[in-house]
Amino acid sequence: MASNNYPKLHNATWPGVVGKGAPGAEPIIPLDTLLKLTANAEVDGQKFDGVDLWLADPHISIDSSKDDVKRMADHIGSFGLKVGSFVAPIWGGAGGGSAMGDADDVKRFLTQVEKACKIGQQMREIGIRPTGGVRVDSSTGVEAWDTDPVGNTNKIADTFREAGRIAQHYGEYIVAEGEICWGGMHSWRENVKLLELVNMPGVVGYQADMAHSMLFVLGANAEKDRILAKDFQWSDKAALDAAYHQVADALRPWTLDFHVAQNDGTTFGSGDHEKTGRHCQIDDPNGRLDVVKHAGYWLRDDRGELTRKMRHICWDGCMFPNAVMEQQETWNKVLGAMLKVRDAHGWRE
Template identity: 55%
Template sequence: MSDHNFPKLHNATWPGIVGKGPDSEPVISLDTMLESTAAAEVNGVKFDGVDIGLFDPHIDLDMSDDGIKKLADKVSGLGLEIGTVVAPIWGGPAMGSKEERATFVEMVKKSARFASKLRELGVRPNGVVRIDSASKPEAWAEDPAGNTKLIAETFRAACDVAAEYGESLAAEGEICWGGMQSWKTMIDTLEAVDRKNIGFQADMSHTLLYLLGYNRPEDRILPLDFDWNDRETLDAGLRTLTDALRPWTIDFHVAQNDGTVHGTGSHDKTGRHCLATDPNGKLDIAYHAGFWLRDGNGELTKRFNHICWDGCMFPNEVMTKPDTWNDILAAMIKVRDAHGWKA
């Protein structure tokens, strides 16, 4: 085991909410997610922190400053820090009406303020505010140029309000978000925003689906007859993808995927998050994480000081087992051992 202490290892709390609800499984409380994260341990190594979603029922985005301090105290009391936060922007599509786009920007403003308060309290030494377009690929495809322009205008306004609080925005690449459903549409959108405080949030599960062209077949990278046993072609495809998106990447999720899409509850189908030990996983987690964490010459980029595991839409039975979090932590440690640094 190396003596690397960066990047910090975080677990996400929002999988306790995403894909849950009345038409799926009960929400797992924030306290349970925090306590499960804090309890995980592998050979004396523990998670350093959590990334959190700023939405009900875990978080009241409009809570008082005293409430934010209580949250900070709760997290730090468990020996954890807070990193990236997720803005609840789904009530106003970024390519929607003027009123809907204003709602989107207002949610980013509230989230950036919340995030800055956590930073001031010392519990959040790093991290960004995560967003997406809150728009469906099918609706975006009705007018790609016009809708990309609208999304970019909304994102620009969101960047400007985030900058007031010293925050940057990370747009998550996921096949279920219009204007972000492929690697090429993602780059087009980011380039159109033209702001210094926006970047890309890469999730190893979601970006794997970019290779297959889900929701944007013309941007497929792997051949139609691709065989997952052909690791040379897989690696070449991932290098094409990561070389294009790595310069934009300011936030990173370690994850596994079995090459399929999945959705539960009200969540649209997207790249299936698999357990770190899933035998059907198509990624060599530690090896392929290096495609994102190192540049084309193999040098560490050190673009972000923490990495996070995202396990959205795991069954509650799986998420309440201590072994689940220990296995995930073990995978994260392998990533840091291979691509970390001492600071």
């Protein structure tokens, strides 16, 4: 029987940029290097289908002209790859602003979202981008949010709702990635609360990263939302499964984009990036996730049926060391794991 061909398998390009390039950090990895490594990965004759993109210099400028976008689409296509989800550079240091900030902050945030949506629409029209959303976060820290939790969550919801309206205009959708470092998105309950306030299902949803979402069970940056006991032992697989299932059950109805990842249960920051859930290699002996099994918590509903909501899934190795990222074998192993996830939780069309 032929193997599954959906969801399509993508590699992320932003790990070449995030946490890199700042003083004392490792250098940025060029987009072409990542495209070549992705395109050259192969397991039993199967390859990656595409890439998810970072829409900021030095990879792809958010201010790209139509000609620039066409050239980049042709260039990526020359590697035999499609394009999926985008990361919009909505942070203050990248030209954006806080989603709970003043009017100027919010305007800059939404301007970056609109630029990303325009590029997304153009790439769809070109034909290289059959699927994918525009990724955002609250662009604010947990301490700043905590000065007024209710008021600030309402502000973030207002900004995300307007981002959703912009996305709809361009035929796009917004995926908000919850991580322990983003104020108002730093726990599973806060993410659910925020998305319910936005109230635009199918337009503003959740981007689930397996590693980041797992940290929610430990109550990192949100002790009141901890699920596992403080004296939890990682050897208790059943307790981890139950806790992680609780997080996935709460956020799955909102999930529109999904990152396969491994996590060792610790936090990590690199360069100018705040500490968040540490991604680790797929075969890291300290990895706490059963990647294939736990991916199913997101890709199947509470009855165990396939949701088929994600037309593509992506690997995220954010803040991997350059020495790891620049080895072809790293991506062969990742692709092998992604294929196992698709074999277990995918389908054929």
